[in-house]
Amino acid sequence: MTVPGPGRRLRFTFDGVSLEAIAGQSVAAALWAAGFRALARAPRSGAPRGPFCAMGVCQDCLLLVDGVAVESCRVAVREGLVVERPERPA
Amino acid sequence: MSEYDLAVVGGGPAGAAAAIEAAGLGLRCLLFDEGSDAGGQVYRPPAFAAATGGPDAAAGAALRAGLAGSAVERAFGHRVWFAGPAAEAAGFELQAVGPEGNRRVTARALLAAAGTSERVFPCAGWTLPGVTGLAAATILLKSQKVLPGRRVVVAGCGPLLPLVAVGILELGGAVAALVDLNGPADWLAALPGLAARPDLALRGLGWLARLRRAGVPLYTRWGVRAVSGREAVEAVEIGPVEADWRPSRQRPALRIEADALCLGHGLLPASELTRLLGAAHAYRPEAGGWLPVLDEAGRTSLPLLYAAGDGARLLGAGAAPLAGRLAALAAARDLGRLSEAAFAQRAAPLRRRLRRAARFGTAMARLCTPRPGLVEGLGADAVACRCEELTRGELGAAIAAGAGSLAALKAATRCGMGPCGGRLCNATAHALLAAAGRSAAEIGAPSARPPLRPVPLAALTGSFDYADVPIRELSPR
Numbered sequence A: 001m002t003v004p005g006p007g008r009r010l011r012f013t014f015d016g017v018s019l020e021a022i023a024g025q026s027v028a029a030a031l032w033a034a035g036f037r038a039l040a041r042a043p044r045s046g047a048p049r050g051p052f053c054a055m056g057v058c059q060d061c062l063l064l065v066d067g068v069a070v071e072s073c074r075v076a077v078r079e080g081l082v083v084e085r086p087e088r089p090a
Numbered sequence B: 001m002s003e004y005d006l007a008v009v010g011g012g013p014a015g016a017a018a019a020i021e022a023a024g025l026g027l028r029c030l031l032f033d034e035g036s037d038a039g040g041q042v043y044r045p046p047a048f049a050a051a052t053g054g055p056d057a058a059a060g061a062a063l064r065a066g067l068a069g070s071a072v073e074r075a076f077g078h079r080v081w082f083a084g085p086a087a088e089a090a091g092f093e094l095q096a097v098g099p100e101g102n103r104r105v106t107a108r109a110l111l112a113a114a115g116t117s118e119r120v121f122p123c124a125g126w127t128l129p130g131v132t133g134l135a136a137a138t139i140l141l142k143s144q145k146v147l148p149g150r151r152v153v154v155a156g157c158g159p160l161l162p163l164v165a166v167g168i169l170e171l172g173g174a175v176a177a178l179v180d181l182n183g184p185a186d187w188l189a190a191l192p193g194l195a196a197r198p199d200l201a202l203r204g205l206g207w208l209a210r211l212r213r214a215g216v217p218l219y220t221r222w223g224v225r226a227v228s229g230r231e232a233v234e235a236v237e238i239g240p241v242e243a244d245w246r247p248s249r250q251r252p253a254l255r256i257e258a259d260a261l262c263l264g265h266g267l268l269p270a271s272e273l274t275r276l277l278g279a280a281h282a283y284r285p286e287a288g289g290w291l292p293v294l295d296e297a298g299r300t301s302l303p304l305l306y307a308a309g310d311g312a313r314l315l316g317a318g319a320a321p322l323a324g325r326l327a328a329l330a331a332a333r334d335l336g337r338l339s340e341a342a343f344a345q346r347a348a349p350l351r352r353r354l355r356r357a358a359r360f361g362t363a364m365a366r367l368c369t370p371r372p373g374l375v376e377g378l379g380a381d382a383v384a385c386r387c388e389e390l391t392r393g394e395l396g397a398a399i400a401a402g403a404g405s406l407a408a409l410k411a412a413t414r415c416g417m418g419p420c421g422g423r424l425c426n427a428t429a430h431a432l433l434a435a436a437g438r439s440a441a442e443i444g445a446p447s448a449r450p451p452l453r454p455v456p457l458a459a460l461t462g463s464f465d466y467a468d469v470p471i472r473e474l475s476p477r
């Protein structure tokens, strides 16, 4: 799922792991491309959830980005961004 | 006095064209969109240089250039979360969260051009990571250049099926199966409408040829039965369906190894704004569901409130700018800025073109008109409401116990009260109620209340009751 092609590369961290994204990509898309799809947990069962709607509706991509809870599908990656899962899927 | 003559919510083809038309007629016009630029879903501003090309990219660039050359005041990066009658002047008050926090404006007239979200009917296992909407997949593919998976099942109905499948091939992925609820007869029935846009029909044929060349297995009148996997999608079970899209009992299912499923059943008009303001709505399943009642120029039942684009009627991207411009003309007319004669003269050709464009869009939307078997064939354990994790069985029990409307079902189960605001479960809840014999009038339109869209806590400043914001709680580990 890596993304070939042009575009300036940026680095950010996800749960402490350093990852690369293309400038302009959303946090959710960059994580998806890097193989991280389970981002959130279901409210009752705790089952893993991942980006589903890609447009700010489902909230299954909610992450802490620089400490603030946001829809990661609607936030562009910036250099040095610190992204964390509030609850890590096992 | 209102700050603006016209506020437009949504900078897709409908809202952007409306704003340009209105500003051209001398109206002080403010255009809101939560995106970084105009273009909407179909002409999304490319996220980066690599994500360009194709006829949609050119149309999007033209739309953005037209807007840049106009007198329209643009408020991008703003998510409108409140609309109501203005307290201090005739007209409307809007509130939007943007980069600088909350912004409150007043406008004499208001156009809702909020487009659509996606309708996905549930199946067992559809909450696993790796399952995305079909329209969601177009976002990943077109503006993010990310593959949904290496081996993807593409399933559901409508024109996004071949679009997504071809998009996956173009980025180097494999399509494990294309699974279409519609059969050849359903597509044949759409032909007269397709003839209204031979260019788009040809594009569709080109996609099909591309899929055939790549050897993509095509299953028509088939549907997804279940998705399985531990932490993410590992396999998708598909099988034939009956004419009403219920899983066929006679014929066996097929298990396909895949790491992603793109699943979608058409688009869902975002009519929250007009519902929140109390305009009259009617249930029109073939045009998207609960929609504002409109006259030929996009006027709702309330004075100076208009609606256009796919958020008002699923007529497609070709029709959206025409409907938007008509609504702008109507607003100018109703604000006394255009004579009746000038209005009639400008509106007539737009109406003609709109009728033609609508034929194509309507044919496409009809391919996705929900059929009852989709939910009736759903197992009791399948999650029907993602936010609250309610199963079909739980909703069914509440309906059997007497919940006969969306509102009653919501009160009984919390279905629709989660952060999605009901966008992901209302269609399912409606279908389950209809399957239990309730009429659309009994089921009722989903209630709309602020915030219209989820508003991140951190973005809000000023006087606002945090308890009203239905964003999901994040509990630290």
Ligand SMILES: Cc1cc2nc3c(=O)[nH]c(=O)nc-3n(C[C@H](O)[C@H](O)[C@H](O)COP(=O)(O)OP(=O)(O)OC[C@H]3O[C@@H](n4cnc5c(N)ncnc54)[C@H](O)[C@@H]3O)c2cc1C
Binding pocket: A055, B009, B010, B011, B012, B013, B014, B015, B032, B033, B034, B035, B039, B040, B041, B042, B043, B078, B079, B080, B081, B113, B114, B115, B116, B117, B118, B135, B136, B138, B139, B163, B267, B270, B308, B309, B310, B311, B315, B316, B317, B318, B320, B452, B453
């Ligand atoms: C995800 C997705 C992908 C699609 N891809 C295609 C495609 O590839 N090809 C195709 O022909 N059709 C596609 N469609 C259908 C397409 O949306 C329409 O035909 C066309 O874009 C309709 O134009 P519109 O102006 O009515 O709405 P849209 O283009 O959807 O524009 C609505 C705009 O309103 C904004 N908005 C909504 N609510 C708010 C709010 N509260 N505050 C601020 N802004 C708001 C949105 O950000 C959006 O930009 C897609 C639809 C979806 C949902």
Ligand code: FES
Binding pocket: A028, A050, A051, A052, A053, A054, A055, A056, A057, A058, A059, A060, A061, A062, A071, A072, A073, A074
């Ligand atoms: S993927 Fe649905 S809100 Fe981000």
